[in-house]
Amino acid sequence: MSGLRIHIREKRFDGAPVLGECTIDAAPGEFIALVGPSGSGKSTLLSLVAGLDADYDGDITWNGAPLSAVGESPAHMGMMFQEPRLMPWLNALDNVRLAEAERVAREPGYQSNAPRLLEEVGLGEAQHVWPNHLSGGMQRRVALARAFVVEPQLLLMDEPFVSLDMPTGNRLRRSLLRLCERQRPLVLFVTHDLREALALADRVLFFGDTPARVLLDHPVEGARGKDLESAEVASAQQVLLARYPQLLSGILDPSQVQTYDEDTA
Incomplete structure (x- = not known):
């Protein structure tokens, strides 16, 4: 497969498992939001993809080859954190x-x-x-x-617009989407705001509590760039949470779990 494949068997901190079995396939140009409870491994996953942490059991590849050498960040990768740094x-x-x-x-x-x-x-x-x-x-x-x-061919964003007021955040989101439209990077975007995920992303991956795994891979209907306060986003959020009421707490009935591969098979 062309693009990014993340296959994590396990990631531990101080002997305790943080990430469990986790496989994510992402195509070039996709915008994927990662949502889940605090401490569910979303930022840890970005660190693994970025090559900042090589201490895990698994494989991360780009176009079938290792994404980065041990201790080295991938070429043509951009990052944006919670703090501007x-x-x-x-x-x-x-x-x-x-x-x-x-x-x-x-x-x-x-x-x-x-x-x-x-x-x-x-x-x-x-x-x-x-x-x-x-x-x-x-x-x-x-x-x-x-x-x-x-x-960047790959852009990693860890809650980049957190704590901003709505007008400032919206201006930055519009700038982000304009730049994405021109450069077409694959984006992994961590957020705790489900509205933001539904407004920006093509897919939303919901993480469970530790050891984290992907509970649900949810395709987003409609084009990117929706208004966070629009009726369209509010309706999408309402429908999703009505079906999976504990989803944002990292809980999902096993009978309801749908993966990207199953949905598109």
Whole structure:
């Protein structure tokens, strides 16, 4: 299969299992949201995919080959975390350029995409501003531009818009979808907000409590980019939770479990 295959047999921390048997197949260009209770292994899974943690039993492949070498992040991968994680001694432009450093060294004559991306996320006039002079929402926009400056084939996002007010969050979500439409990365997006997942994603994977596994692989109807406060999203959420009332608590009757492979077989 082309794209990403994650097969985790087990992941432990201090001897305790965190992730159980878990298989996820994802095609290039898909937008997949990961939803589940706190501590259910969603962020841990992103760390494994990113190559930040190689201590697990399983395999993670891209187009049939290992995604990354031990201790190395994959090429053409972008990441965005809950916190912007900007370097305080670098201005907005240089924070984005930092992600390009390896490519600049490898490709003589390479022209930086950082200024254009900052324009696209609405920070064209703030390129030379220091992080401590940027609002929280503006710092997240810098982080979003940094994630896309490497032209990622794979984009890992760990609750990137958490704690933002609705207008600021919506602006960032629109920027994210515009960039995704042009660059077409495969996105793994962790969120605790089911409305956000249903508004942005093509599929939503619901995780159970530890040792975590995928309880439900839910295809989202309609196009990406729905309004979080729309009747369409509210209806989709209501129908889903009426069918699986304890889903967000990481509980699902075994007779109701549907995997992506079963749904599409």
